[in-house]
Structures are given as C-alpha cells and as structure tokens.
Amino acid sequence: MKIPTIILEEHHEAFIAWTLATKKGIISKRNTLLHFDDHSDLRTPLLNTAATDILAKDEAEIKAFAYQELNIDTFIIPAIYLDIIDNFIWVRRDMPKIGNFEMYIRSYNDQAKKFISDKYTPTASSSTFKTYNYSKFDFTGFKNSKFDKQADILLDIDLDYFSCCESPNKEVVMETTKQEYDDFTSNKYHTLNFTSSTVNAVQYKGSHFFIFNKTDYHYPSSRELNEVEINEQIKDLVGALELSRIKPRLITICRSRHSGFTPAHQWQMIENNLLKELDQLYDMKKMGIDF
Secondary structure (H helix, E strand, O other): OOEEEEEEOOOOHHHHHHHHHHHOOOOOOOEEEEEEOOOOOOOOOEOOOOHHHHHHOOHHHHHHHHHHHOOOOOOHHHHHHOOOEEEEEEEOOOOOOOEEEEEEEEEHHHOOOEEEEEEOOOOOOOOOOEEEEEEEEOHHHHHOOOOOOOOOEEEEEEHHHOOOOOOOOOOEEEEEOHHHHHHHHHOOOOHHHHOOOOEEEEEEOOEEEEEEOOOOOOOOOOOOOOHHHHHHHHHHHHHHHHHHOOOOOEEEEEOOOOOOOOOOOOHHHHHHHHHHHHHHHOOEEEEOOOO
C-alpha cells in the first residue's frame, strides 16, 4: 500500500493534512507523531474558533482555520487535543535535554480556545482534560529508543532538521497612514515596538512606511550545515527508519522556506536528496494537501 506523502510549504499546513486524513479515513485517531525538526512546535495557540468544532467543518473551513488561527509552532497542540495524536516524539539532531514525560492539555473554561499544557499531575480535572506522552531525543537516542515502532505513526520531517537558520527575521515593508506614522514616532512606547525585533518608520515621496526587522548585519547560523554534512544526516535518518522498520501511515515534509528557517540556498537540495532516499525505503504516493 502506498504511503500518502505531502510536501508542505510551512508547518502549520500539517494540521490540514492530519485533519483531512482523519476525516477521509486515511489515518485513525491516537497516532504517534514522529517529528524531526529543529524546533518542537509545541507552543499553545490562542484561538477564536473552538478546537472541538474543527473535525466537523469542511475542507475550506479547516484550511481557513489553519491559515488564519494557527502558526508554524502552534499546530501540534490542537491535533493532540483532537486525539489525532496521543504520543509525541520530537527528534533534534543534538537535543540538549532528552527525556520522556507524561503531559496534559486542558482548555481554559472548557472553551477549547485557550490551552494550558504541562507535565501531568493527577490533581486536575476537566471535561476537556487530555493526556499525552512527550519524548525528546537526539538522533542517537532516537535510534536506541524503545517506543512502539509498530504503532500508527505520522512521520513529520522539517527540512530545517538538517540545516537551520536560527533567526530569519526577514525584512518587511508596510505602507501606513500619516496619522499612524505620527503616532508611532511621537510615542516611544507604541505597541508596535513590542511586536517585532525592530521597527522603523520612514517617509518616502510623500508616503509613510513601517519597516520591520531591518538590520544592516547578517550573522551566520551555528545550526547551518554544509551539503556534505546534510547528506550524511539524511542518510542517517532514513537508515534509522529502515533499521527500526517504521512504516508510517502518513508522511509530511515541510520546506520552511518562506519563514526562512530552512536556508534559502539549501532547501531545494535538501528536499531532493531527502525524497531520493525516502523513495528507496517507502512506496510513497505524493499528493497535494487536499488529497
């Protein structure tokens, strides 16, 4: 049986893939998420739409929810809350602190919009109370781990696992009104000063602009590897999957190129080489995010 394989531009699109796959019966509930990424992506979201309603929505509504209310690091918690995932394994090449934890998620006032997630204690109770297992491995720890490798596994690989730009902070220019420009330049405590690393206000030919994340210096990332090192990491990862006899129910591969976490000059090379290696291991059916 071919394994559905979806290429994502940014990682919150995995939520779309998982929910649609659940609705279409491609995957069941309570999967193990095997997440190869330089980031955990386990930040809790603050939603306007109750998470409990998502699986009842149609494809267009699910996509709107993901693009409008989730971010590239807040998409996993809602999937756990919906019981799509109940075992989360995060693998980072050189994870500084490894461990295994029993965790919980509960929603504020049982509304399924604001979430609290922490290590599990048996004292909390709520109708929206969920527990899940959370494991953190470096690559060596993953190879030697004892988790149930025959479970229903969602294989999720971010290209920045192999080479990562730590702080992309892309420059953004946004036109604004003269009033907003004047408000910003006259108030050193303006709200915009706390929403980005840097904000500059400029006038040009009678128009007014905000420039976010402007910097004259660009520093190398200590997480970026060269092509030889990347290809070694790819072969190691695919080799470990083969050795473990892991056969996922669904594969998602995230480029992270628009956010900039995968270096712009490397993402295509990483994707090509990763797919080449995975094609030798799995019979993959590459498809769009809408299946």
